[in-house]
Amino acid sequence: MAWIRQMLHPQSTSKKSRQARANATSVKPEASCAQPSAARARTRTRSYNIIRICCLAICLTLSSCISYKFTGTSINYDLIKTIQIDNVPNRAPYGWAPMEAMFNNKLQDLYANQTRLKLVKRGGDLQIAGEITGYDQFNKSISADGYSSQVQLRMTVNIRFRNVKTNESWEKQFSATTQYDSNQQLSAVQETLVNEMVKDLTDQIFNATVADW
Numbered sequence: 001m002a003w004i005r006q007m008l009h010p011q012s013t014s015k016k017s018r019q020a021r022a023n024a025t026s027v028k029p030e031a032s033c034a035q036p037s038a039a040r041a042r043t044r045t046r047s048y049n050i051i052r053i054c055c056l057a058i059c060l061t062l063s064s065c066i067s068y069k070f071t072g073t074s075i076n077y078d079l080i081k082t083i084q085i086d087n088v089p090n091r092a093p094y095g096w097a098p099m100e101a102m103f104n105n106k107l108q109d110l111y112a113n114q115t116r117l118k119l120v121k122r123g124g125d126l127q128i129a130g131e132i133t134g135y136d137q138f139n140k141s142i143s144a145d146g147y148s149s150q151v152q153l154r155m156t157v158n159i160r161f162r163n164v165k166t167n168e169s170w171e172k173q174f175s176a177t178t179q180y181d182s183n184q185q186l187s188a189v190q191e192t193l194v195n196e197m198v199k200d201l202t203d204q205i206f207n208a209t210v211a212d213w
Contacts, residue, residue: 084124
């Protein structure tokens with residue numbers, strides 16, 4: 001019977017065949033579109049991973065190259081690892097008793113906080129020693145009535161430095177000054193003024209020893 005229907009209606013059969021072929025063909029483009037999309041996704045993922053690996057490699061390279069330069073210093077930590085800071089006594093003819101401890105504590109704290117050097121009592125790669133040699137005050141300016149209106153205070157330290165690794169050594173004096181009104185009692189402002197001068201002096205010493213290489 002099927003062959004009879006085909007003979008009677010050949011166009012209908014042909015149309016159905018063409019429609020079936022069209023339907024079968026229409027599926028292929030979707031599959032072909034899905035394949036390039038998946039390929040592009042895999043390509044993007046590979047590219048992203050490559051970029052991440054390159055960034056990581058750059059960061060590791062930079063971190064290995066920068067062996068020194070720590071908070072403003074120029075220290076080769078592959079060579080210099082320890083520092084010895086001897087107590088700096090107060091040898092000034094006139095002085096204020098607490099300033100010796102203030103100076104020594106500030107000096108040690110500065111190297112501990114601003115470098116990666118280990119503080120040791122002896123045999124340091126860097127060695128600092130010295131003494132406070134001066135603590136003086138003198139009139140700085142005279143007012144219209146002929147009396148002093150400002151008094152200047154000066155603190156001086158003598159420092160000896162040695163770099164054992166490079167055989168560098170020197171001895172220098174460092175001074176710091178501040179001032180106060182003559183109508184004030186020194187005892188009332190002395191702690192604040194000494195703190196100012198100690199900070200100035202320790203900064204000078206720090207810069208001369210590990211920041212001026």
